[in-house]
Amino acid sequence: METFENLVRAEFTPKHTYLNTASNGLLPARTVSAVQQAVRMRAEGTPLGPLYEDVEAARASFARLAGVPAERVATGASVAEYGGLIAASLPAGAEVLTAEGDFSSLVNPFHTRGDLKVRAVPLERLAESVRPGTALVAVSAAQSADGRLADLSAVREAARAHGARTYVDASQSAGWLPMLADADDFLAAVGFKWLMGPHGASFFVAPQDFGGLTPLLAGWVAGEVPWDSCYGPVEELAHSARRFDVSPALFTYAGLRASLELIEEIGVDVVHAHDVGLADRFRAGLAGLGHAPVPAPGSAIVSVPGLGHRQGELSRAGIEVSDRAGNLRAAFHLYNTAADVDLLLDALTA
Numbered sequence: 001m002e003t004f005e006n007l008v009r010a011e012f013t014p015k016h017t018y019l020n021t022a023s024n025g026l027l028p029a030r031t032v033s034a035v036q037q038a039v040r041m042r043a044e045g046t047p048l049g050p051l052y053e054d055v056e057a058a059r060a061s062f063a064r065l066a067g068v069p070a071e072r073v074a075t076g077a078s079v080a081e082y083g084g085l086i087a088a089s090l091p092a093g094a095e096v097l098t099a100e101g102d103f104s105s106l107v108n109p110f111h112t113r114g115d116l117k118v119r120a121v122p123l124e125r126l127a128e129s130v131r132p133g134t135a136l137v138a139v140s141a142a143q144s145a146d147g148r149l150a151d152l153s154a155v156r157e158a159a160r161a162h163g164a165r166t167y168v169d170a171s172q173s174a175g176w177l178p179m180l181a182d183a184d185d186f187l188a189a190v191g192f193k194w195l196m197g198p199h200g201a202s203f204f205v206a207p208q209d210f211g212g213l214t215p216l217l218a219g220w221v222a223g224e225v226p227w228d229s230c231y232g233p234v235e236e237l238a239h240s241a242r243r244f245d246v247s248p249a250l251f252t253y254a255g256l257r258a259s260l261e262l263i264e265e266i267g268v269d270v271v272h273a274h275d276v277g278l279a280d281r282f283r284a285g286l287a288g289l290g291h292a293p294v295p296a297p298g299s300a301i302v303s304v305p306g307l308g309h310r311q312g313e314l315s316r317a318g319i320e321v322s323d324r325a326g327n328l329r330a331a332f333h334l335y336n337t338a339a340d341v342d343l344l345l346d347a348l349t350a
Helices: 004-011 029-044 049-066 079-089 104-113 152-161 250-266 268-288 308-316 338-349
Strands: 073-076 095-099 117-121 134-140 165-169 186-190 202-205 301-304 322-324 327-331
Touching: 004 029, 004 250, 029 049, 029 250, 049 073, 049 202, 049 250, 073 079, 079 104, 079 134, 079 165, 079 186, 079 202, 095 104, 104 117, 104 134, 104 165, 134 152, 152 165, 250 268, 268 301, 268 338, 308 322, 308 327, 308 338
Parallel strands: 095 117, 095 134, 134 165, 165 186
Antiparallel strands: 073 202, 186 202, 301 327, 322 327
16 A cells, blocks of 8 residues: 555645645646546547546545435535525524634525524534524534634534534535534535545535425436436436536546545545644744744644735745735645645744
């Protein structure tokens, strides 16, 4: 079996010090090859059946990472589309509890309904803020802005105690933080961040009973036999969560299949230890420089108040990070090394 270092070295050749996975993950070499092959198939007029097989392989791979049967996983293009399905299923006046400042794609579908009661509280108070009448708790497992981790165990317990459902956005955690999707009612994640796929793919985990969702976006791929569902109303929706599929971006899923295979080959536990270890190294170095990051223990994302304005100069120096609301955000993934951390610390010292 190849070592972690050998696998990473074979798959990634960044030209710069890339510490911005919270925005976009780097594409592995195998993913680039898969996308190029898919493009050639279209250009040459080759039958595209294998690309639809890639969608199913990616679905199964994500299901294994999420810890649920593939029958509970739908494939789509964005997190917001699945938030919209959940929002549409709620009765008028239902209360949706969210964390203050959570990512727009998670919270906005509930606001646009107009007749829901959306209540936002500090992330640290989310579990204690669930109350009788709360219908849904929607939260990102890791906050995009600063990497803080939600106490999902406490949120789930509080939701169960009050008869509420839970909806988790794993876009900033799937790929480095182990998932327990079976413990939640709904979970969604995009594929272009820590899962390192091309843009244009998302996954959605629904409960076995579909959680009262109506497949409002259902097209031909949502049929039990898709190729028999191309004309007129779909007579028989898929008996699985595939009823919530939208027509797949085939090039994207061809690449994403390869990226997910790499994550499975390495193992999320190994990636988690690597990513968080580098983040902790950065936190320790920041303390030595007199900077205090936003407290986010156990996270692969580090946000440093007051340093966001340095993003431009760091980029010009070949170090890619983000500026989020004035904070410098660094995100560490499997292609990063201790040398990358030290280079960033040296640059911040200058």
